[in-house]
Amino acid sequence: MTAVIEANGLGKRYRQTWALSECTLAIPAGKVVGLVGPNGAGKTTLLHLSVGLLQPTAGSITVLGGRPGTTPDQLARVGFVAQDAPVYAGLSIRDHLRFGARMNPSWDMALAEDRVARVGLQPHQRAGELSGGQRAQLALTLAVARRPELLVLDEPVASLDPLARREFLQGLMEIVVEHGASVILSSHLVADLERVCDYVVVLVDSRVQVAGDIDDLLATHHRLTGARRDPDALPRDQQVISESHTDRQSTLVVRTEGPVLDPSWSVQQLDLEDLVLAYMTRSVQGNRRPKLETRP
Amino acid sequence: MIRVALRQFRTEAIVGFGLLAVLAIVLAVTGPHLAQVNDAFQSSCRPAGDCATTPNPVFRVDVPLQGFLPIIVTVAPALLGLFFGAPLIARELETGTFRLAWTQSVTRRRWLAVKLGLVGIASMAIAGLLTWMVDWWASPLAAATKDRLDPGHFGWHGVVPIGYAAFAFALGATAGVLLRRTVPAMAATLVGFVAARVAVGNWVRPNLASPLHQSLSLASTGIGSLNLAAQTGTFSLIPPSVNIPNGWVLSTAVVDKSGKALTDQYVLHACPGYGRFPGAPPSPAAMQSVHASCLNTLSTTFHTVAAYQPGSRFWPFQWAEMAIFLAAAVALCGFSYWWLRRQ
Numbered sequence: 001m002t003a004v005i006e007a008n009g010l011g012k013r014y015r016q017t018w019a020l021s022e023c024t025l026a027i028p029a030g031k032v033v034g035l036v037g038p039n040g041a042g043k044t045t046l047l048h049l050s051v052g053l054l055q056p057t058a059g060s061i062t063v064l065g066g067r068p069g070t071t072p073d074q075l076a077r078v079g080f081v082a083q084d085a086p087v088y089a090g091l092s093i094r095d096h097l098r099f100g101a102r103m104n105p106s107w108d109m110a111l112a113e114d115r116v117a118r119v120g121l122q123p124h125q126r127a128g129e130l131s132g133g134q135r136a137q138l139a140l141t142l143a144v145a146r147r148p149e150l151l152v153l154d155e156p157v158a159s160l161d162p163l164a165r166r167e168f169l170q171g172l173m174e175i176v177v178e179h180g181a182s183v184i185l186s187s188h189l190v191a192d193l194e195r196v197c198d199y200v201v202v203l204v205d206s207r208v209q210v211a212g213d214i215d216d217l218l219a220t221h222h223r224l225t226g227a228r229r230d231p232d233a234l235p236r237d238q239q240v241i242s243e244s245h246t247d248r249q250s251t252l253v254v255r256t257e258g259p260v261l262d263p264s265w266s267v268q269q270l271d272l273e274d275l276v277l278a279y280m281t282r283s284v285q286g287n288r289r290p291k292l293e294t295r296p
Numbered sequence: 297m298i299r300v301a302l303r304q305f306r307t308e309a310i311v312g313f314g315l316l317a318v319l320a321i322v323l324a325v326t327g328p329h330l331a332q333v334n335d336a337f338q339s340s341c342r343p344a345g346d347c348a349t350t351p352n353p354v355f356r357v358d359v360p361l362q363g364f365l366p367i368i369v370t371v372a373p374a375l376l377g378l379f380f381g382a383p384l385i386a387r388e389l390e391t392g393t394f395r396l397a398w399t400q401s402v403t404r405r406r407w408l409a410v411k412l413g414l415v416g417i418a419s420m421a422i423a424g425l426l427t428w429m430v431d432w433w434a435s436p437l438a439a440a441t442k443d444r445l446d447p448g449h450f451g452w453h454g455v456v457p458i459g460y461a462a463f464a465f466a467l468g469a470t471a472g473v474l475l476r477r478t479v480p481a482m483a484a485t486l487v488g489f490v491a492a493r494v495a496v497g498n499w500v501r502p503n504l505a506s507p508l509h510q511s512l513s514l515a516s517t518g519i520g521s522l523n524l525a526a527q528t529g530t531f532s533l534i535p536p537s538v539n540i541p542n543g544w545v546l547s548t549a550v551v552d553k554s555g556k557a558l559t560d561q562y563v564l565h566a567c568p569g570y571g572r573f574p575g576a577p578p579s580p581a582a583m584q585s586v587h588a589s590c591l592n593t594l595s596t597t598f599h600t601v602a603a604y605q606p607g608s609r610f611w612p613f614q615w616a617e618m619a620i621f622l623a624a625a626v627a628l629c630g631f632s633y634w635w636l637r638r639q
Contacts, residue, residue, distance in 0.1 A: 075401045082395035102300045103400035
């Protein structure tokens, strides 16, 4: 399977602080990837690195086999919708479509006009007068009509109301089905991603905590509840992601390829939200209690 | 990409070239009359041979315009830097649209080159056309005043305004790249542009070529002004001002044959008349006679020397100064590109 994004020890530093560090990833093609993590985790930095808006400080990144943002051809293969969907406030919708046509040899004007009509935008409207949802739709249209192989969206629904969110994600799914592009979108809300993504990358504190197919991840992560005990006593193949203890009871989230055989545990399935939360908590606990650092 | 840049530049271009067109109409309407007045004067004074002494009526025509045009041409490059240069990239960075622009199928290098090239050339065109129009309008005045190389004349004629406009534009664009916000970039552009013009006008232009020297008799220039400080009873001597047609006098000095400068002590010693007025100021007539006899005494040993740039250097200086500002503009554009790429 070819990778759409391949990062090796990728890092980006702004002055003294690392916004992203030691990021190693290989995201397969044909996926809808959710990049999730709290605000300030480095999601935007990773996405900007992948579209060539930023240059890495450390390591390397290849997108669709090339260095991001270096050549017109490389740029043409990646569509990007930046956070808050920036558009030119003084230009009309029609001007924006012309902008897209002149800036992109692969522009599909019929597709763009069709999408604009379908989401109810008037071609003569100035972009400055659009609502947040309409602006996001315009920005998505600009990215999609270039017929990119990879579509990168940075917090596309963060500023939208629930209805606009639903419409936007629906539109996105239609595009994926019709054009078969790979998609990577970021959000700090798991609920946004749950419906559309089949691959997830969890980014916390500038580091990738876990990345993988959602189905695989859900199949290999379990919540174990039972009488209180030391997590170090677990079998070797069970990696503790997060733990919480009361006086009598221990609750662990573990990752394991095999089944959990110990009958004294009650084993529960996780949903995506639980899984992401477990990794976020681990990162916090990890900072506080280094002895719980994961085993390789 | 060029058409995109044109579309984004449309409003500014309409305002800029529109104002230029309005001024062109004003100048086209009033210019011929000015030339007529001058021609009439020349044809009447030439037979009489008093062209140099009779006041030329051309200076009484369109007086407000005569005062206004030098200001327009002087200020125009700064305005171009402020309104064409500073927002060019700062606005994209400020509103976040750079994230849209730089992720299209056009490299950042080409995007920047087209934007800077297009708007930069438009700035230079506006400054060039403006100066050319004003030069044409004011040519009777320039012929009458004979002050081509004078700092008050040099900066709003010829080709230097094109260089100023290119520099102001590039400075504005660069300030926008560094400060990432339009208004601070405008402020920085104004400060930087004024500083550059003052610096070049005062320290670079006088030294573009080594000045010539001209000796003049003391009788023709006077010894300058002698200021009496009432409290201390001492004199200070200020060298005379010298007028060389179309030239730019950098400095003057009163010196003897060996090149030694005239001092205030020497004046007091040679012209004892100056010491005779303690207390009340002397009558103008008495002062006049003291001056005349003093000048007579000093003329035998002293003369005036003026260091100046001759009017014939007008065009070499114009091209040289324009080249300096153009080179600075190109350097600033290169810096902007390097800075944007570095992120």
